[in-house]
Amino acid sequence: MKESDPIDMITKFLSGSMSGKEKDAFLLWVDHSDENKALYEELSQVWDLSDNYQIPEFETNIGENWNKVESRLDVEVAPELKVLEPEAKVRKLGFPKQLLQIAAVFLIVSLAAWWFMKGDFNENLDSMVLVKTALEEVKEIELPDGTKVWLNGGSELAYDEVFEKRKVELRGEAFFDVTKKEESLFEIYSGAAKTVVLGTAFNVRAYPREGEVEVTVVRGKVALQEEAHPEKTVILEAGNAGAYKKAAKKVVKETKVKKNADSWKTNQLNFENVPLVEVLESLERHFNVKIETANRDLLKCHFTGDYRNPELEQIFQVLEFGIDLKVKKEKDRYLLEGKGCK
Numbered sequence: 001m002k003e004s005d006p007i008d009m010i011t012k013f014l015s016g017s018m019s020g021k022e023k024d025a026f027l028l029w030v031d032h033s034d035e036n037k038a039l040y041e042e043l044s045q046v047w048d049l050s051d052n053y054q055i056p057e058f059e060t061n062i063g064e065n066w067n068k069v070e071s072r073l074d075v076e077v078a079p080e081l082k083v084l085e086p087e088a089k090v091r092k093l094g095f096p097k098q099l100l101q102i103a104a105v106f107l108i109v110s111l112a113a114w115w116f117m118k119g120d121f122n123e124n125l126d127s128m129v130l131v132k133t134a135l136e137e138v139k140e141i142e143l144p145d146g147t148k149v150w151l152n153g154g155s156e157l158a159y160d161e162v163f164e165k166r167k168v169e170l171r172g173e174a175f176f177d178v179t180k181k182e183e184s185l186f187e188i189y190s191g192a193a194k195t196v197v198l199g200t201a202f203n204v205r206a207y208p209r210e211g212e213v214e215v216t217v218v219r220g221k222v223a224l225q226e227e228a229h230p231e232k233t234v235i236l237e238a239g240n241a242g243a244y245k246k247a248a249k250k251v252v253k254e255t256k257v258k259k260n261a262d263s264w265k266t267n268q269l270n271f272e273n274v275p276l277v278e279v280l281e282s283l284e285r286h287f288n289v290k291i292e293t294a295n296r297d298l299l300k301c302h303f304t305g306d307y308r309n310p311e312l313e314q315i316f317q318v319l320e321f322g323i324d325l326k327v328k329k330e331k332d333r334y335l336l337e338g339k340g341c342k
Contacts, residue, residue: 010039021128025130025158028158128159129158129161131151131157132155132156133152133153133154134153134154135153135154136153139151141157143159145166145179145184148177149175149177151173152174153172153264153288154207155170156169157169157170157174165184165187166184166186167186167188167189169190170189171208172206172207173203173206174204175203176197176200176201177201178200178220180198180199181199185198186199190204191206191213192244193213193226193227194224194230195223197221200220200221200222201219202215202217202222203218203261203262212246213244214254216241217236217238217241218238222237222242224243225251226244226251234252241254241257241261242254259271259278260282261285263282267309268306269282269283269286269305269306269307269310271305271306275300276293276300276303279319280293286310289334290333292333292334292335292336293335294335297341298323298336299340300342301340305318316334319336323341325337325338
């Protein structure tokens with residue numbers, strides 16, 4: 001399959017003629033940027049408005065389409081984009097539907113020409129590899145360049161199987177041990193956030209439902225940036241963590257690194273005289289549960305413990321004995337009660 005045009009690809013998706021593999025790669029492309037999403041939503045609305053007008057029969061001839069746009073807007077375009085237009089074929093339609101379909105075709109032509117001039121889509125869906133994990137599954141992957149990736153539960157990783165450019169798309173959480181190649185950077189795209197490295201080990205947490213993309217560095221050095229504005233960059237070294245705040249659209253270096261950020265991979269939890277608030281945060285992330293406290297003074301208590309292959313009930317039993325608290329299971333959460341610490 002040749003490189004895909006975004007207009008053709010979107011209409012193929014809307015018409016329901018995509019294969020499962022193409023659909024997975026297409027949905028990742030839509031999530032890749034706000035511009036991709038905006039283009040898809042525009043065409044989707046037009047598709048619905050025009051009563052499923054047969055867009056797949058429309059040939060995306062950029063030169064011809066841009067000439068049509070020019071004739072309507074009376075603007076100058078580059079001579080190399082001008083082509084002779086064939087005779088128009090006219091079919092009579094009912095007045096309301098005719099207007100809708102003319103508007104639909106005009107908008108699609110305009111968007112196609114704009115996207116062509118912008119020129120930022122060059123992905124081949126046929127060569128895309130998509131790896132998914134179930135909610136409770138952890139999967140280890142080796143990429144074509146030798147980079148090892150551990151994919152946490154409920155995550156997706158996409159990359160080009162040719163892998164000439166070391167770029168991957170991540171939705172969810174993964175730990176990367178990147179093979180170092182001085183002449184080639186390794187890039188991870190997570191929505192609007194971008195992580196750039198040469199060779200290092202680090203954890204990326206980028207679940208779409210969460211308000212930030214987190215990067216925690218174990219070894220080496222990482223650059224975390226906003227994809228659309230690479231000048232917004234923070235450099236993270238071993239032991240550092242950073243985050244891209246989605247709502248504020250900014251990248252920050254965390255002053256306090258989250259403990260046990262990669263516990264899902266190591267299957268180990270370690271606490272060394274840390275406040276209970278940090279313990280509960282680690283437990284929530286590792287076991288994917290919600291834990292609340294009836295008394296905020298409990299969060300001031302400190303805890304020490306080292307657990308390999310940890311079990312939640314076992315840790316709760318130690319907490320009950322060591323901090324003098326009581327754990328209650330209530331529907332979809334755990335509630336901790338006790339007098340706490342001063």
